[in-house]
Amino acid sequence: xxxxxxxxxxxxxxxxxxxxxxxxxxxxxxxxxxxxxxxxxxxxxxxxxxxxxxxxxxxxxxxxxxxxxxxxxxxxxxxxxxxxxxxxxxxxxxxxxxxxxxxxxxxxxxxxxxxxxxxxxxxxxxxxxxxxxxxxxxxxxxxxxxxxxxxxxxxxxxxxxxxxxxxxxxxxxxxxxxxxxxxxxxxxxxxxxxxxxxxxxxxxxxxxxxxxxxxxxxxxxxxxxxxxxxxxxxxxxxxxxxxxxxxxxxxxxxxxxxxxxxxxxxxxxxxxxxxxxxxxxxxxxxxxxxxxxxxxxxxxxxxxxxxxxxxxxxxxxxxxxxxxxxxxxxxxxxxxxxxxxxxxxxxxxxxxxxxxxxxxxxxxxxxxxxxxxxxxxxxxxxxxxxxxxxxxxxxxxxxxxxxxxxxxxxxxxxxxxxxxxxxxxxxxxxxxxxxxxxxxxxxxxxxxxxxxxxxxxxxxxxxxxxxxxxxxxxxxxxxxxxxxxxxxxxxxxxxxxxxxxxxxxxxxxxxxxxxxxxxxxxxxxxxxxxxxxxxxxxxxxxxxxxxxxxxxxxxxxxxxxxxxxxxxxxxxxxxxxxxxxxxxxxxxxxxxxxxxxxxxxxxxxxxxxxxxxxxxxxxxxxxxxxxxxxxxxxxxxxxxxxxxxxxxxxxxxxxxxxxxxxxxxxxxxxxxxxxxxxxxxxxxxxxxxxxxxxxxxxxxxxxxxxxxxxxxxxxxxxxxxxxxxxxxxxxxxxxxxxxxxxxxxxxxxxxxxxxxxxxx
Numbered sequence: 001x002x003x004x005x006x007x008x009x010x011x012x013x014x015x016x017x018x019x020x021x022x023x024x025x026x027x028x029x030x031x032x033x034x035x036x037x038x039x040x041x042x043x044x045x046x047x048x049x050x051x052x053x054x055x056x057x058x059x060x061x062x063x064x065x066x067x068x069x070x071x072x073x074x075x076x077x078x079x080x081x082x083x084x085x086x087x088x089x090x091x092x093x094x095x096x097x098x099x100x101x102x103x104x105x106x107x108x109x110x111x112x113x114x115x116x117x118x119x120x121x122x123x124x125x126x127x128x129x130x131x132x133x134x135x136x137x138x139x140x141x142x143x144x145x146x147x148x149x150x151x152x153x154x155x156x157x158x159x160x161x162x163x164x165x166x167x168x169x170x171x172x173x174x175x176x177x178x179x180x181x182x183x184x185x186x187x188x189x190x191x192x193x194x195x196x197x198x199x200x201x202x203x204x205x206x207x208x209x210x211x212x213x214x215x216x217x218x219x220x221x222x223x224x225x226x227x228x229x230x231x232x233x234x235x236x237x238x239x240x241x242x243x244x245x246x247x248x249x250x251x252x253x254x255x256x257x258x259x260x261x262x263x264x265x266x267x268x269x270x271x272x273x274x275x276x277x278x279x280x281x282x283x284x285x286x287x288x289x290x291x292x293x294x295x296x297x298x299x300x301x302x303x304x305x306x307x308x309x310x311x312x313x314x315x316x317x318x319x320x321x322x323x324x325x326x327x328x329x330x331x332x333x334x335x336x337x338x339x340x341x342x343x344x345x346x347x348x349x350x351x352x353x354x355x356x357x358x359x360x361x362x363x364x365x366x367x368x369x370x371x372x373x374x375x376x377x378x379x380x381x382x383x384x385x386x387x388x389x390x391x392x393x394x395x396x397x398x399x400x401x402x403x404x405x406x407x408x409x410x411x412x413x414x415x416x417x418x419x420x421x422x423x424x425x426x427x428x429x430x431x432x433x434x435x436x437x438x439x440x441x442x443x444x445x446x447x448x449x450x451x452x453x454x455x456x457x458x459x460x461x462x463x464x465x466x467x468x469x470x471x472x473x474x475x476x477x478x479x480x481x482x483x484x485x486x487x488x489x490x491x492x493x494x495x496x497x498x499x500x501x502x503x504x505x506x507x508x509x510x511x512x513x514x515x516x517x518x519x520x521x522x523x524x525x526x527x528x529x530x531x532x533x534x535x536x537x538x539x540x541x542x543x544x545x546x547x548x549x550x551x552x553x554x555x556x557x558x559x560x561x562x563x564x565x566x567x568x569x570x571x572x573x574x575x576x577x578x579x580x581x582x583x584x585x586x587x588x589x590x591x592x593x594x595x596x597x598x599x600x601x602x603x604x605x606x607x608x609x610x611x612x613x614x615x616x617x618x619x620x621x622x623x624x625x626x627x628x629x630x631x632x633x634x635x636x637x638x639x640x641x642x643x644x645x646x647x648x649x650x651x652x653x654x655x656x657x658x659x660x661x662x663x664x665x666x667x668x669x670x671x672x673x674x675x676x677x678x679x680x681x682x683x684x685x686x687x688x689x690x691x692x693x694x695x696x697x698x699x700x701x702x703x704x705x706x707x708x709x710x711x712x713x714x715x716x717x718x719x720x721x722x723x724x725x726x727x728x729x730x731x732x733x734x735x736x737x738x739x740x741x742x743x744x745x746x747x748x749x750x751x752x753x754x755x756x757x758x759x760x
Contacts, residue, residue, distance in 0.1 A: 055153030056093055057084040060160075065145050068164045072135045079112055079129040079147075083121055093118045096149035098131045102165060103141040105246045107253070109148065136257045138332045140167020168331035174436045175263075175337035177472040177505045182586025183548035184505045186218075186438070186473075188263055188337055193218065194577035195505070195550025199267070201232055202555055203251050205258045210562060211553070212259025214571035215578075219255045220340060220552065223248035223266045225319030227273040229347065230300045235273050236319060243322045249330065256332055263337045265438065268323070270316050270343040270425065272305040282364040283309035285352045288387035294362035297353050299345065304352050306361055307343070307421040308369035317428050324432045338438030338472070341425050345457070348442035348476070349418055350449070354457040359387045366417070373413045382406050390456075393604035396704070396733030398651070398676065400685050411601040415461035426470035440473035440507065441465065444494035446595040447615055447630065448479055452606040462494065462597040463634035466502045473550070474499050475507035478540060482619055483512065483525035485535050489619040490543040495595055497587060497629035500548070501638045508544055508551035512536050516560040524557065534569045541573045548585040589629030592642045593621060596633040599651035602680060612707070612728040613648050613674050621646070636660035646672045650693070652680040658693060665695070676700065676736045687734075696759050697740035705735040709747040709755040717758060718746045 010016040028048070035041060064077035077098065095118045100108040114129040121127060145160040152158075175188050186193040197218035198211045208219065222232040223245070234247045252264055277284050283306045286294035296303055305312045327336050345354045353360045360366075362384055371381045390407045393399050399408050426439045444462040465471060476493035496506045513519060513526035514533045521528045525536055544551045553561065553570070561567055595614060603610055621628050631638065633653060637660040639645055645664060650673065653661065658678070664671065677694035679687040687700035708727035711718040725747060738745060738754030747756030 050150075056151055057086070057153040058082060059084070060147060060154060062145075062147075062160050065161055065163075066133075066135075067162055069135055070166065072137050075133050077131050077133060079114075079131070080126060081129070082126045083123055085124045093121065093149070093151035096129075096147050096152065098133075099146045099148045100135075100139070100143065100163065101146055102139055102143035102163075104143075106250065107139045107143065108136055108257075134257075135165065136253055137168050137260075138253045138256050138330070140165050140331050170331060170334035173334035173337070175438050177438060177503065179503065180585075181581070182584050184500055184503050185581075186337075186505055186550065192581055193550075194574070194581055195507070196574045196577045197507070197550065197552035199509070199552045199554045202558070203254055205254055207555070207562070208255050208258040210567055211570075212262060214567055215574035216259070216553075216570075217262045218337075218552070219259065219262055219264050220267050221248075221251040221255065221264065222269065223251070223323070224269045224271070225323040226269075226316055227271040227276075227302075228269050229271050229302065229304075232269065232347075236323065237273050237276065237315075239275065240279075243319065245323055245326045248323070249326075252327075252330075252332055252336070256335060263335050265338040265340050265440070266336065267340040267342050267347070268320075269347060270341060271302070272312060272315065274303065276312075276315060277303050277305065280305075280309065280311055283312050284363055285360050285366070286362045287353050287358040287360040288362060289358075290387055292386040292388065297358055297360055299352055306363045306365040306369075308361075308417050309363075309365035312365075313421070313424055316425060320425065320428050321432055324429070336437070338440065339429050340440045340475075341422065341429070342442060343421070344418070348445070349422060350445075350453065350457040350459065351414055351418065354453050357452060359390060359452070359456060369417055370410070370413055373416065374409065377409070379405070379409065385410055390605050391452075393607075395604075395685075395702075396731075397604055397607050397609045398679070398734070399602050399604055401680075401683060402685065407605070408601050411455040411460060411605070412598065414456065414458040415598075415601075416464070418458035419461035419464045422465060423468050423470060426468060430470045438472040439470060440475060440505075441471060442476055443474050444499070444597075445476055446494060446597055446600070446632070447491070447618065448476070448481070448493035450608065450611040450615060454600055454610060455603065455605040460597050460600055462498075462632050466498055466504060466632070471504065473505040473507050475509055477509040477511050479618075480524070481615055483536075484522070485527070485532065485539065488525075488539075489622045490540050491618050491622065492543075492547070492549075492630070495597075495630045495632045495635075496547060496549060497589060497592075498632045498635045498638070500587065501631075501635055506547075506549040508540075508549055509554055510537075510540055510544075510551050511554040511556045511559065512540060513557060513559050514561060514563075514566065516563055516566075518558050530563050530566050533563075533566050537566075537569060537573065541576070545576065545580050548580075548587070587629060589627040590642055591621070591624065591626050591628045591644045591646070592631050592639050593617065593628060593646045593648055594631050594633055594636065594639075594650065595648060596650045596652065599633065599649075599653070599680075602651045608728075608730060609675065609707070609732070610649070612730070616728070617646070617648055633657055636664065639664060642669065644670045644672070647674060647677070649673070649675040650678055651676065652683070653678050653693065661693060675732075676734075679736075687736075690736075691740075696738065696743055696757055699737050699739045700734040701737060702733070703735050704731045704733040705737075705753070706730070706750050707732045708750055710750075711747045711756070713744070713746060715744055715746055715758070718756075 008021045059082045061080040098110040110131045112129040112131045114127055142164050144162050147158040177184050180192045196216055198216050199220040203221050224233050224236050226237045227235045236243050238244050285297045285304045285306050287297045288294050344350050370384055374381050385406045422441050429439050443465050445459045449457050479491050479493055482488040499506045513524040515527050515529050527533050636657050673694045677690050681689050690698045706729050708729050710725040738757045743757040743759040745754045749755040
């Protein structure tokens with residue numbers, strides 16, 4: 001398909017300044033019109049290229065370009081460009097720029113300020129320009145200057161002369177996470193960092209400069225050792241045995257050129273290019289569309305690899321080896337403090353297809369790993385359950401292992417095989433960097449993933465990842481729930497106090513949209529004006545400081561911060577972060593909310609019960625009047641200082657967790673059990689043993705009852721409460737009801753059965 005430049009015109013909604021298609025293009029969108037229902041459309045763009053048309057001949061005189069600059073002081077170069085008299089009228093010329101190419105790749109680009117724009121140039125005229133050059137200290141090697149002039153016909157393809165730049169010599173550098181004043185802290189060369197950072201999907205020099213002026217010294221940009229996703233970076237593995245890290249190189253240099261005293265931890269997306277997937281069809285992820293006949297998954301326009309494929313592991317390992325070797329050979333090697341490893345849906349190690357309700361994975365590679373997992377667990381090998389089998393539970397909200405064991409197992413397997421991949425690649429990076437760089441991942445969204453994603457998104461192995469010796473930090477976006485000011489509540493997606501208890505640093509991705517960003521007010525926390533933006537940032541950073549965690553601002557969704565008042569406030573918050581580093585940052589929480597990560601595999605896929613029991617409890621807990629910590633059930637032995645423990649819920653505790661819970665039944669501590677307290681024992685459905693854990697006699701009855709409790713009696717715990725009761729009202733089955741003659745009934749279910757009990 002040929003698209004002549006002369007046929008392009010501004011769209012009706014365009015805000016284009018000159019009515020021309022100017023290069024480089026920031027992006028290109030393809031919009032399909034006239035799409036009809038019931039027709040199968042398939043479009044794959046195999047290649048996109050620009051083809052030179054008739055060039056405009058010109059002569060160029062340049063003065064002031066340095067050939068061997070020893071000192072990187074600013075210099076200026078002048079340009080005199082004479083257009084030939086026979087310049088074709090159909091020529092399409094954009095304003096030329098000055099490029100610096102070193103060691104065969106673009107290193108820097110400088111604007112040339114011409115006396116008039118290219119749209120006003122005419123045949124036979126001479127135009128003049130000047131460019132002010134600040135050569136980067138991060139660039140070294142031999143190369144040449146080039147006039148980047150699309151549409152102009154210049155001698156030697158625009159090459160202007162040679163240049164030699166002496167490379168900066170990087171110094172030894174060591175980054176790690178270790179305790180500091182009571183909290184896990186990032187250390188760079190033995191100095192603690194305040195953890196304030198900025199992450200860019202769309203790198204812009206001016207934005208890096210603004211955050212640098214605000215005091216931010218940590219940055220992350222996107223790259224990949226293999227293939228990217230979501231159009232966030234260029235593929236690195238361009239062909240068998242061929243890797244290209246030039247874009248990552250350019251992005252790192254852009255950060256350091258505009259915020260020179262800074263450090264980076266690039267976000268590396270781990271996937272596979274199409275050519276590799278063509279060679280490894282057994283590793284292509286598939287999903288069940290509902291008929292039990294799996295088909296290849298297309299994620300953000302691309303096929304994706306199975307995390308279980310050992311061939312893919314080897315491919316990624318080779319990409320990581322080449323990327324890290326490339327970075328370590330650059331002048332900025334001592335400014336890269338680690339790597340943020342990302343994969344899966346929206347980069348967050350959520351199972352492929354999770355956000356689109358595509359239930360994966362049935363590929364041969366994953367099937368083989370599933371068979372091995374079942375065998376290691378001492379269970380017979382069975383096929384991966386179909387979507388309809390995974391979505392069904394004859395018992396109701398919870399699963400009966402007698403009929404649903406394969407579905408329970410598959411939710412646990414998905415989490416384990418994600419953890420296998422994360423731990424493997426983290427260990428690879430640690431080995432390649434001699435443990436001198438940090439490694440982090442998105443993971444552990446136990447307080448965010450509800451609906452089918454709770455069981456299908458592979459985030460239930462939090463207890464493994466938080467204990468991995470090769471992972472230094474975990475992260476997530478700040479919760480997408482309750483973002484409105486006033487009524488909202490800043491909170492994080494994972495049990496962050498468990499993260500800290502295991503010496504890991506938590507990074508909060510502060511992606512709250514500002515009033516300067518696209519979208520409607522209210523979307524993603526967006527406010528109507530900068531005053532509202534500042535309120536949002538104050539609340540978010542108060543939670544960050546009070547929780548002793550790190551955080552980054554983020555340009556996702558074209559989020560912007562370029563208002564003087566907003567950037568001034570961000571600068572003030574960075575200085576507050578510095579001040580917090582001088583005080584005791586030890587945890588002070590006396591109330592613990594405990595999530596049972598692996599136990600959530602016992603919940604029917606997509607059941608909304610846990611939404612009410614977990615996420616919706618966070619706002620009232622945040623206003624309870626005491627400091628609250630968020631933990632995984634694998635850390636019950638960490639809760640001896642807590643006065644109130646809310647188990648939300650605890651379905652399948654291990655023997656060690658049962659013993660820890662028994663030790664906590666002391667010292668006047670209050671323990672709140674929600675829904676069904678430990679109705680499973682050693683993996684089997686055993687509701688008759690619930691009393692062993694909670695100390696209350698309960699029954700599980702095979703019937704449905706609305707989840708609604710009305711207070712009753714005059715006990716001081718409920719007397720005088722303004723609300724008559726509580727509960728989301730959804731159907732509960734089986735019904736868990738009280739049957740303890742020695743307990744006090746504080747509330748009843750709609751059928752009169754005891755629904756709220758206390759035993760002192």
